[in-house]
Amino acid sequence: MKIAFVASPRLAAQRALQELSGRYGQAAAEEADFIVTIGGDGTALKALHDASAMPAMPVFAMRTDSSEGFLCNSLRTDDLTARLQAAFSVELPVLQAEIEQVEGRSQVLFGINEIVLNRQVFQQAKLKVAVNGEGDLMIINGDGLVLTTPLGSTGYNRSLGGPLLPLGSSLLALTGIAIWRPPAWSPVVLSDRATLDVEVIEAAHHPVQIVTTSGTVPNISRARLFRSPDRTVTLLFDREAQSRFGPPFGRSC
Template sequence: MNAPTAAPPSRLAFVASDRPEAQAARARLAERYGSAAFEEAEVIVALGGDGFMLETLHAVLGRGAPVFGMNRGSVGFLMNDYNEDDLPARIAAADPTRIHPLQMDAVTQANEHHSALAINEVSLLRQTRQSAKLRITVDDRVRMEELSCDGCLVATPAGSTAYNLSAHGPIIPLDAKILALTPISAFRPRRWRGALLSHTARVRFEVMEGDKRPVSATADSYEVRHVARVEVHERRDLALTMLFDAGRSFEERVLAEQFAA
């Protein structure tokens, strides 16, 4: 026997990216279903691509409202297919996926302190033609004295199919309680491919020769330049909920991606 679905939500808030097709979809859906205020909605419906989904998830941090995305952008791995019919019932039958963000705490060469949250990844990247040199510490133990590279990142399971995958990092199932530590174009040690860490791990990057080899740090879209050190850990006290069509859960998409040609 199938488990009963939740009651269809009556208060939906529609938000859209700047793309014309997303704005047009928002106008049609709001006219058809009504549009609640963002702060009062039971469910946020995000219309756009994966980048806009990340923006929306950042906007709802701390609110608890789930987000149901529909693809009106160029990339839609985090989005459901676009369909205007029976939307409340579709949302009620959707599978929820809970994710936890990363906390980035960065200190610049000028001793300025910056903090930000990342849903996908925290990445460090060289700012000039010079390669970056990083010392990597995990849970207060130095694990790599010197990594010469274009950069390095820490990815969540939800973000493991994004920049992490492009950098040849592993795809991580959402329930694995693992973070990916992935180098970006490592030069020395040349054969190092990264590591899988417990979700409780605390990672610290120290930039070596930062005046000669400047490095930036980015938490999703929040960038800090000329960093001296960066600390990263998972925020288990914060959770976000994404909704995916029944039978097309995010877990299924991540699993299917591992068998993609």
């Protein structure tokens, strides 16, 4: 069994990395059977982003005592091989953003939990938004928007007053950040087959950036956001961690 360990730079995680890699070896990620992270949810999400380019590469996250770890299993070093073999796997969606910047450059970003569009300066963002290219356009003034998966709905989205989506559901949430207009704005629940087209109004004077845990792209002029049709990630849980969530959690593999 080949394992690629990825650890937070914190001292406790680095100590665990040294012990685990000494006991089980350290494989390159592209050659591994499993990626095992040591730290918290941030370390796990970074590994999931990296694994999204490697089909079927499972990630098993372990939480150090000083870290937050909704996605994580408990940290133990003595029975890892057995835990990996017995782990329950869930398949999670990946969000995709096709982006055009003000100067005309195009980029693609991926997000496991959410994609955030927010203002870069003090001035509010002015956004023209269409869902599935149909119906009336929404003109939104505020600090930005968050498109989130069910997994991401438990984090930043929830702190903004967005809906908590059932884990494993085929839904996305579109939640505003300090929306000033329209005054009756409220979060929107969408099918995960929906496509969100966003145009930044007066982008040179009201600059907007897109942020995911995999990167930030500034000075956006327009973006198309949707669930990636050909990328998913696989997260592993032992039975102890799985019991925290209750059914359903993701899609079992």
